[in-house]
Amino acid sequence: MAIVLYHHPFSRAAGVVWMLEELGVSYDLRFVDLMRGEHKAAELLVLNPMGKLPILVDGDAVVTESAAIGLYLADRYSLGRLAPLPDDPARATYLRWSLFAPSVIEPGSIAKAADWQFKPSQAGWGDHESMLRAMEGAVTGREFLLGDHFSMADVIFGGTVRYMLRFSMLEARPAFVAYGNRLAARPALQRAEARNLTVANEHGLNM
Ligand SMILES: N[C@@H](CCC(=O)N[C@@H](CS)C(=O)NCC(=O)O)C(=O)O
Structure with a gap:
């Protein structure tokens, strides 16, 4: 099952795209229209009671808070590379x-x-x-x-x-x-910026 990132290119979710690109894992972006208040919809408040992006769903795991998302992803998918091992100073x-x-x-x-x-x-x-x-x-x-x-x-x-x-x-x-x-x-940051730009263009947003 692919990782799902609830995303808007003008939010901290844009930085999570960089995290995912560094990992090289596959993921789906689910656009949340912040201008229309979609982040306050009941189905998203279940995932993040703060009503904010980013939200990352990985199977049964739901992670919010950008730093927590980065630490979670690195431990889960890149331990020893993007995250030092627990016994490494x-x-x-x-x-x-x-x-x-x-x-x-x-x-x-x-x-x-x-x-x-x-x-x-x-x-x-x-x-x-x-x-x-x-x-x-x-x-x-x-x-x-x-x-x-x-x-x-x-x-x-x-x-x-x-x-x-x-x-x-x-x-x-x-x-x-x-x-x-x-x-x-x-290169991963450049790929992330390109992907964020594509989403912005698809939704008529100016970066
Ligand atoms: N501490 C959170 C902050 C999340 C946050 O403030 N997200 C903003 C976008 S960058 C948001 O969703 N704002 C919409 C709102 O609060 O209504 C994190 O680091 O992820």
Whole structure:
């Protein structure tokens, strides 16, 4: 049974297409019209009570939350390649940066953009400059987060960096731009972008 991704090309589901292309597994895309509110339909709320995309269905498994989808897929279909094995010390670095994206970069960048008032010691994402320095350290002096070895953590973390740079939600520090360029050279990312564009064109959406 093929993996099904509930998808819209202007959503985080576009990044899951990149994950699937890196894995090289077959999958079906099911277009969900966000403009028409199809993501709030009862049949989708059963799959994701948040009423949000992406949603991935793999047989009996239902996964939501982009980072969780990436970690699930890599463990299930690419253990030892896109996901380090549980007894590999690289697994620690892998999990660390995979979770840094949704738990620190996303809220931290939104907090900055929206000028939220909070105490950095009480907010899980801390202060903005520390976040930026931590990110710079993660991608400086190496090709990818795990060194020469590309992993699903790069899709999760790197996808967030690329998205935030594109929409000016992240300071375009040289280390981030260079890392984004290294990721852009990946054939799987290029295939994913082409597939997302095809869906957008099929539905009359302008990328
Ligand atoms: N934390 C979720 C966020 C999901 C999310 O916010 N999805 C957006 C599209 S990128 C969405 O479905 N928005 C529609 C809505 O909330 O009504 C993840 O990482 O997957």
